[in-house]
Amino acid sequence: MITAEREAELKKLALAVCRNPRSTAKDLAESAGISKATFYRVYSSRENLVEILNERTKDMVENLMMIVRQRDKTPRAVLHEFILESCENKEYLLRICYSSATGCDEQCSDSYVQNVTDFFLWGQKEGVFRIDLPASVMSELFGGSMLALFEGERTGRIASASLADYWEIFFLKGVENTERGDVK
Numbered sequence: 001m002i003t004a005e006r007e008a009e010l011k012k013l014a015l016a017v018c019r020n021p022r023s024t025a026k027d028l029a030e031s032a033g034i035s036k037a038t039f040y041r042v043y044s045s046r047e048n049l050v051e052i053l054n055e056r057t058k059d060m061v062e063n064l065m066m067i068v069r070q071r072d073k074t075p076r077a078v079l080h081e082f083i084l085e086s087c088e089n090k091e092y093l094l095r096i097c098y099s100s101a102t103g104c105d106e107q108c109s110d111s112y113v114q115n116v117t118d119f120f121l122w123g124q125k126e127g128v129f130r131i132d133l134p135a136s137v138m139s140e141l142f143g144g145s146m147l148a149l150f151e152g153e154r155t156g157r158i159a160s161a162s163l164a165d166y167w168e169i170f171f172l173k174g175v176e177n178t179e180r181g182d183v184k
Helices: 004-019 025-032 036-043 046-068 075-088 090-097 106-125 135-154 160-173
Strands: none
Touching (some): 046 106, 075 160, 090 106
């Protein structure tokens, strides 16, 4: 079992690998706030760290996929839970976004995209999501907005505390002001 402290360290390391896929063990240790000796004692090598991050990413994706496969809640409630859990594990999701550079398993990435697309299709069938956009397009827009928001948070342009709310509002409502009388 991974402690909360170790999990926080792994998330810092996952983010560091995303930012600079060729970073050295020394650079990675510094980004996580640990010594190089501790890095080698805990992770043994940079390659082993990548394997650990791959496993953590797969576990997180499987957890997210269990959320989007729920059919005992409304699609909107599932989306809310999915967004909250995604924000909680954004460092691992960024590894999927940058999978070719981070060494993240392509099958993990493909599974994520397929399950999210299936979720939007289910939401369309339930009459909750628009049917004039294909579910695959919704999936891509969802992933693109996720990446943009996570990067905005990382660079300090978006507040962490409001990230999930902004994402859900934007994704469900867009940016159109429907309160104005001249909107057609």
